[in-house]
Amino acid sequence: MSDPTAEVIVVGAGPAGLTAALYLARYRRQCLVLHDGTSRALRIPRSHNTPGFPEGISGEELIGRLAVQARQAGAEILDRHIATARLTEGGFVLSDAQGDEWSARALIFATGVEDVGPGLSRTVEDEALRNGVLRYCPICDGREAVGRAIAVLGGDDHGAAEALFVRRYSDAVTLLALETPAFGPGVIEQLDAAGILIEPSPAREIAPGAVDVVVGLQDGRRLTFDVLYPALGSKPRSVLPLSLGVPDGVAGKVEAGAPLGGPRPGIFVAGDVVEGLDQISVAFGHGALAATRAHNYLRGLDAETLTPAG
Ligand SMILES: Cc1cc2nc3c(=O)[nH]c(=O)nc-3n(C[C@H](O)[C@H](O)[C@H](O)COP(=O)(O)OP(=O)(O)OC[C@H]3O[C@@H](n4cnc5c(N)ncnc54)[C@H](O)[C@@H]3O)c2cc1C
Structure with a gap:
């Protein structure tokens, strides 16, 4: 190919993409990060499980620090x-x-996922x-919701699983x-045994306030909770890697083995967009792995790796 814009382009400036960029730059690779400002991490008011921050850190501060680094x-x-x-060739x-274009010898997609919300406006939700x-x-x-009145929104087995998770x-x-709840065999009995209340009347209005959330039900009752967890799933932002033939996995995510590369060498993925645990610490690990694999892939192409004698 003619001179590429960068040796490696990372799509995504969340924890995964920015970690990959840090590693690549320190490997002395010319690295460009392209992003559209929508990292999920920017929505975190304060994270208490990001290792190294015992006092917690806001998502905005974390992303700011990663970008500076x-x-x-x-x-x-x-x-x-x-x-x-x-x-393209090469x-x-x-x-x-x-129609603006950027070219690279290798790509890392760290494009994340998008949460499916309960239908609030973006301003109200934020x-x-x-x-x-x-x-x-x-x-x-969940640790910050100990002893609080918790509602989980999701009248199916996914919602039931999340309710059981927060029951601890x-x-x-x-x-x-949101609709009449419907569960698989034995699920209602398990929820009953765990002491989880199943509300049969669908939620019609969700009104978050400063300290609680009021939920209006179809039958006219209004219930108040300290915390509401939507369990409505998420939409992986996997369209770009999938369009290049990277294998898809569960629920539209990229297959977990894909950081090793798709059908075409030189494509790597990292973070929430990959099947697995959607967490900052996992995104950090994926970012480091994807960057190192991209670096070694280019070293191999450029005959910078050990060639066995023979
Ligand atoms: C409210 C909330 C609280 C959370 N709290 C925690 C917590 O305390 N601890 C924890 O470990 N995790 C937490 N998470 C999860 C955490 O935010 C994610 O696991 C993490 O952000 C994943 O990082 P990522 O880099 O894979 O994706 P993201 O951070 O989502 O970044 C994706 C990037 O891709 C870019 N992008 C996507 N598509 C395109 C495109 N077509 N063109 C250009 N750019 C694109 C976006 O702009 C963004 O920069 C929380 C999530 C939410 C929503």
Whole structure:
């Protein structure tokens, strides 16, 4: 290919993408990060399970620090939404909707996932997240909801599983649904045995306040909770890697083995977009792995690795 824009382009400036950029820059690779400013981490009011921050850290501060560190090491970070990705001879080209293009010898997709919300406006939802009355990640912050009145929104087996997960943190767990709830065999009995209340009347209105959430039900009752966890799933932002033939896995994510590369060498993935645990510490690990694999892939192409005698 003619001179690429960068040796490696990372799509995504969340914990996975920025960690990959830091590693690549420190490997003395010319690295460009392209992102559209929508890291899930930016929505974290305060994370208490990010290793190394015993006092907790906000998502915005964490992303800010990661970006400073990656830039200091030499990575370039540009705010652009990437619409398409294509293969070329010896590399890849990414384009935005305006037709601007960036080329690279290797790509890392760290594009994350998008939470499916309960239908609130973005402004109301962001405010509720900041107030800690709406939460998306019981693994992350269930510990902060100990002894509180918790509602889980999701009238199916996924919602039931999440209700059972948060039951460890509170005796007052209610399972709500947007439609009439429907569970697999034995699930209702298990929820009953765990002391989880199943609300049969669908939730029609969700009104988060500064310290609690009021849920209006179809039958006219209004219930108040300290915390509401939507358990409505998430949409992986996997369209770009899948369009290049990286294998898909469960529920639209990229297959867990894919950091090793898709059908075409030189494509790597990291973070929430990969099957597995959607967590910052996992994203850090994936970022380090993907960057090192991309670096070694290029070293191999450039005959910089040990060649066995023979
Ligand atoms: C409210 C909330 C609280 C959370 N709390 C915690 C916590 O306490 N601890 C914890 O470990 N985890 C927590 N998480 C989860 C954590 O945010 C994610 O696991 C983490 O952000 C994943 O990092 P990532 O880099 O894979 O993806 P993301 O951080 O989501 O970043 C994805 C990046 O890809 C970019 N992107 C995607 N598509 C495109 C495109 N087409 N063009 C350009 N750019 C694109 C986005 O702009 C973004 O920069 C929380 C999540 C939420 C929503």
